[in-house]
Amino acid sequence: MPWKNQGGGPWGSGPKGPWGSGPQPVGPRPPDLEDLLRRAQDRLQQLLPGGYFSGVGIALVLIAALVIWGLSGFYRVQSEEQGVVLRFGKYVGETFPGLNYHLPYPIETVLLPKALRVSTLSIGMTLIDDPARRGRTMRDVPEESLMLTGDENIVDVDFTVLWRIKPKGVADYLFNIQNPEGTVKAVGESAMREVVGKSNIQPILTGARTTIEANVQELMQTTLDRYGSGILIQQVQMQKVDPPAQVIDSFREVQAARANLESLQNEAQAYANRIVPDAKGRAAQILQAAEGYKQQAVAEAKGQSARFLKVYDEYKKAPDVTRQRIYLETMERVLGGSEKLIYDGGGASGAQGVVPYLPLNELTPRRPPTATTSTGQPQTQGGSTR
Known part of the structure; x- marks a missing residue:
């Protein structure tokens, strides 16, 4: 009930406030603690058996x-x-x-x-609400994705990091770092910039993605372990690697020229691969023929010298007989392949000479051509001549 000015305030004085001065407050009276305790005791007594509190x-x-x-x-x-x-x-x-x-x-x-x-963290891109599509769409974050390569080019790299808490690192995760997701993002961006800064742009855009991902993952894990974060990096995935949008047309022209250069180099290499083995084969054939001729000439020379030495040895033993044999063999070699008639011109005195015409060459059968052996001796069919 409202307080009334009936002869004094709470302390028995005139119309004063709680501290004895100022106007008396008007409004609901504060609850009485003793009254609340009494009501609670009454309710408890009603609940207890026997209806009394003991x-x-x-x-x-x-x-x-x-x-x-x-x-x-x-x-x-x-x-x-x-x-x-x-x-x-x-x-x-x-x-x-x-x-x-x-x-x-x-x-x-x-x-x-x-x-x-396993949590997924995107770096270089973020999801935003798109009212036009009635959903969420991906938007690039250039301040996170634009990086400088080792050959002083700029590349736009978007990647994701898959991470989780280590099996025995929960306490480190809770008490050593204040913002785990922000820490992983900062470490991931720093590691990617370091690895990209040591690489050329061409391998980054073509076939070196797997190597870059492995290097970034290793560098991130080393840094987080040094912080004692209790975080395990499971995988780093490069999503988009392109030149900046402002120079992408010029970059494509450079790529087309480089592809044309590589095509011409491949054609030249194919031509070289076709011509060089053929030339090497011909050269090897000529060398083999020369080596064969060399061996044949040396062998013939050695055979002739050995034959000459043998003839010389026989000549020293019987000079006259050997001289006659050499003469006959030489005449046989010179005249053996020609057609000839021999007339000794002898006969008794007064004997009748040859007839004016006698076709002796037609009566004599033709001899087969002679072949020269490797030692220089003429050889006919059926045996050597004498």
Whole structure:
């Protein structure tokens, strides 16, 4: 009920406020603590058996409160979570998915980070709401994606990082870093800029993506381990690697010219691969023929010299006989292949001479042509001549 000015304020003086000065407040009276306790006692007496409040009732209430307080320590860890138990704010252990228990608050508390979930972080691009498409669309973030290569070119790199908490690094993840996602993003961008800054633009745009991804992942993991972050980098995936939009047309012209150059080089290399083996084959054939002729000439020379030495040895033993044999062999070699008639011109005196015409060459059968052996001796069909 409202206070009225009936002979004094709360302290029995005139119309004063609670501190004895100023106007008296007008409004609802503050609740009386004793009145509240009395009402609570009356309700409790109605609930207790016998309708009266006794020491047994107080004990039952305390036991019920203790039971409820003790049961409040049960908690459930989901499949992708891992429990971290803190005792008065200090790390004491970890729990795994399922129903677990910790001492009730405020003795122990539990944190439930998503330790088994693989998170995806995009760098160089972000999702924004697109009212026109009634959904979300990807937008480039140039301040994150534009990077300088080792050959002083600019490249636009968008990539994603797959990361999770290490199996035994939950405590490090919770207590060593303040913003895990921001830390992973900063480390990923720094690592990609370092690796791209050591590479040329052509391998980055063509076939060196796998190597770059592996190098960035290794560098990120080393940096995060040095921070003691408790984070595991599972994979780095390069999504888009292009020149900046302002120079992409000129870059495509350069790429086309480079492709044309490579095509001409490949054609020249194919022609060389076709001509060079043929020339090497002909050269090898000529060398083999020359080597064969050399061996034949040397062998013939050695044979002739050996034959001459043998003839010379026989000549020293019987000069006259050997001289006659050499003469006959020489005449045989000179005259053996020609058609000839021999007339000795002898006969008794007064004998009749040859007839004026006698076709002796037609009566004599023709001899087959002679072949010269490797030693220089003429050889006819059926044996050597004499």
